[in-house]
Every structure is written in structure tokens, then in C-alpha cells.
Amino acid sequence: MGTTQLETVPEPKYWHLKTVLSDALDSEFAVGEILPNERELAARFGVARATLRQALEQLELEGRLQRRRGVGTTVAPPRVGVDVGPGQGGPNVWPGAAGDAWYTEDHEETVPPAMVASLLGTEGEPVHAVRRSRTTNGQPVATEILYVPAATVPGLPAEPVEAVPGTGGAARARAVLRELHRRELDGQDRTVELGSIRADDARRLDRLPGAPVLVVTTRYVADGHTAALAVSTFRADTCRLSFSDGEGVPLLAG
């Protein structure tokens, strides 16, 4: 005879909290505004700090919030549409072609991870590794390693003696890309999956280790072989990957 408990499935506190906060963000906060600190928010909602943090983590995962240690929690701007096209069947282009959005940073020769090597068919052999990065509005959004087997770029000279150490890496990287462009690109295909950022990339992308990232693996095909393989790491909190076909600006890229 008491209250009829229709809601037989008690919603977790952090889940309800997330909904409340989400609504508040829509109605009461502007982009860039800083929220009260976690201890105060927890007190205000009458929950432990850990519970509040669980809700904040969800909202950060969805790109609604941005948290920075020592600074505070701010309302994040809408996700940036990052064009990773042109997609398949469109005008395939090699990485580093004129007008692409990446900045070529460095080069070294290494033995790639086993999974990369097996796709390249270069078990155990060292390959060229070109490091590239990408920014939007001054913020780093992605980092990439492009693996190029030596067999793909036979025209490259032997490792040159460094005239000016520190600048040689980028120069060698560009040389690899130039050599790559001499070959005809037959096609490419991509996969996208969720990952967590490794320690070295964490610094490059200004995130803490373990932050969620979208990992894009691109296989470049020439002469029926895998001529190169790019592993690109995008910040999942700030990026929306856009696969456009190059015919006009896609609406979704917003």
C-alpha cells in the first residue's frame, strides 16, 4: 500500500547524474566555461567524488567536457569534423600529396610491430617509418606513422650523413614521400577502431596515457602489393572522422 515501485530497475547514480549534468550543460553553460571543481560538484549532488567522476568521464568520452589537471573542467566545443577522405574509389592519393592536412615531422628506419610487418610482408626487416602529425585550430588532433618497405622506394640513397642534426629527420621523411609519389597508386582501404593512447603519443596529443583514441589503419596498394601502411591515431574526444567523396563539402563535416 505504500509507494508503487514502477521503476523496478534502479538507475545507477552516476548514470542519472550524467543526464542531469548533460541537460545543465545544454541550458546553463557556454562553450569554454569552467565548471565548479569536482569536490564542490560532488557535495552539491550529495555523492562521493568517485561517483561524480564516473559521470564526468562519460561526458568527456562523449566530447561534452574537457578536463585538465591543475586547471579544471570546461565545456568542450562541438567535435571537429576531421576529413580523412578522399575515401575509396575516389581520387586516391598518396600520403604527403599536395594539399593534404598532415605535417611531415621525422623519419627513422625500424623493424615495425609484428602485425604491421605481416601486412607489409617484411617480417623482421627494417622499413622506413615516417612520423606525421595533424592539427586543427592550433590543437593537435592526430599523429601517424607511415611504414614504407624499402622495396617500395628503391630509388632512395643510403642513409646520408647528417649535415645539420635535428633537421635531417624531416628531410629524409620528405624524400621517402617524394619517392613514394613516383609510383602509381592502385587503391587503398581503411579500418577504424577504438584504442587507448600509448605513452609516447599521449605527449604529442596533449593527453594522459590511456585516453581513448580512434585508430585508423590505411593500406596503400600499388602493383597488387601493399606498398605502404599508415597507422593514424586521432583524439577521440575532439574528433569526428569524416569520410567524404571529394565532391563538395559534406554536410556532416560541419
Add this chain to the structure above:
Amino acid sequence: MGTTQLETVPEPKYWHLKTVLSDALDSEFAVGEILPNERELAARFGVARATLRQALEQLELEGRLQRRRGVGTTVAPPRVGVDVGPGQGGPNVWPGAAGDAWYTEDHEETVPPAMVASLLGTEGEPVHAVRRSRTTNGQPVATEILYVPAATVPGLPAEPVEAVPGTGGAARARAVLRELHRRELDGQDRTVELGSIRADDARRLDRLPGAPVLVVTTRYVADGHTAALAVSTFRADTCRLSFSDGEGVPLLAG
């Protein structure tokens, strides 16, 4: 004088733990094998259960583990390559065309979320909403809602009286798709972003609310307008999205 502390950045415990566990998974466990329970693992590594859970969460995010309440933690199989192609520029096809991987489930007429409505240009109006789902190896991997403005499918009859309630939804959904296929598809473009699963989709995909998902938004263009919009939700833990160009099976799809 004492020990030289070269590693000036103390690694968080859960991060180190994750590495240890990851190596152990590679070398000592087979796919499907169940791990010791959380309380025992925590004791074995000398950490609090919450800390251990932080490491397990990371590994689950990366698709290495699968945890189920009441059951235990098991070693996950490698991620499934889910083909979401053919991509842009390739042979664009309407959803529901012969041979696509989706199962048509239901239909209703609703006013879509504001962001969908603005892309469709149907502010406030109800549109057709076709619910579809997708499985791989018997496991649900994705759920989708396809929004079709009434203007796109003018040939549809008015809402029919249900002869057999419960089967009518799927039948109406297929009718919408048939009507859609009569139009010529000019192109499509997609975005991929990280999200957290909503409560209703959580049941469909056999996950708890808040689990990470890859949200694919596809815009279908006909006659220069957005003729339909699909919002697809893929389990991020089990899926690797593959954008193939339809010319042979892509290596990355493995």
C-alpha cells in the same frame, strides 16, 4: 648519492598493471579462457580492487578482455572486421539493397532528434524511422535507425491498419526501403565518432549503459538533397570498422 632516479615520471600503478596483464594475456592465456576473479587478481598484484579494475577497463576498451556480470572475465577474441563499405565513390547503394548485412526489424513515425532533423531539413515534422540490426557469428554488433523524410518516399500509402500486430513493423520498414530504392542515389558520406551506448541500445547490443560505441552517421544524397540519414551504433569493444572499396576482399578486414 643514493639510487639515481632516472625514471622521473612514476608510472601509475594501473598503467603498469595493464602492461603486465597484457603480456600475460599474450603468453599464458587462450581466447575464451576465464581469468581469476577481480578480488583474487587484486590480491595477487597487491593493489586495491578499484585499481585493478582500472587496468581491466583499459584492456576491455582495447578489445582484449570481455567482462560479464555474474560470470567472469574472459579473454576476448580478436576484433571482428565489420565491412561498412562500399565507401564513397564506389558503387553507392541504398540501405537494404540485396546482400547488405543488415536485418530490418521495425518501423515507426517519429520526430527525430534535433540534430538529425536539421540535417534532413524537416524541423518538427515526423519522419519514417526504420530500425535495423546487424550480427556477426551470432553476436549482435550494431543497431541502426534510418531516418527517411516523408518527402523522399511519396509513394507510400497511409499508415495501414494492423492485420497481425507485431509483424507489421518490419513489413512497413521493408516497404519504406522498397520505396527508397526507386530513387537514384547520387552519393553518400559518412562520419565516425566515439559515443557511449544509450540505455535502449544497451539491451539490443548486450552491453551495459555507457559502454563505448562507434557511431557511424551516413548521409544519403539524391537529387542534391539529403534523402535519408542513418545513425548506426557499433560495439567498440568487438568491432573494427572496415571501409573497403569493393574491389576484392581488403586485407585489413581479416
Add this chain to the structure above:
DNA sequence: AAGTGGTCTAGACCACTGG
């Protein structure tokens, strides 16, 4: 009923940023 993972607490200390 027993055992699992999921939620929640109240507190402590650490790492980082900024004035």
C-alpha cells in the same frame, strides 16, 4: 546459495597548473 562483476563511499595523497 554462492560467486561474479558493478556501484558507491570517505578518505588520503600525488602531479600539475597557475598566480
Add this chain to the structure above:
DNA sequence: CAGTGGTCTAGACCACTTT
């Protein structure tokens, strides 16, 4: 330096699955 978010603890209870 004060204030922020990040890590960690030791415990409790809950929801769920299996036996």
C-alpha cells in the same frame, strides 16, 4: 603557493548468473 584533476585504498552493498 593554493587549487585543480588524477591515483589509490579498504571496505560495503547491489545486480546478476550459475549451481
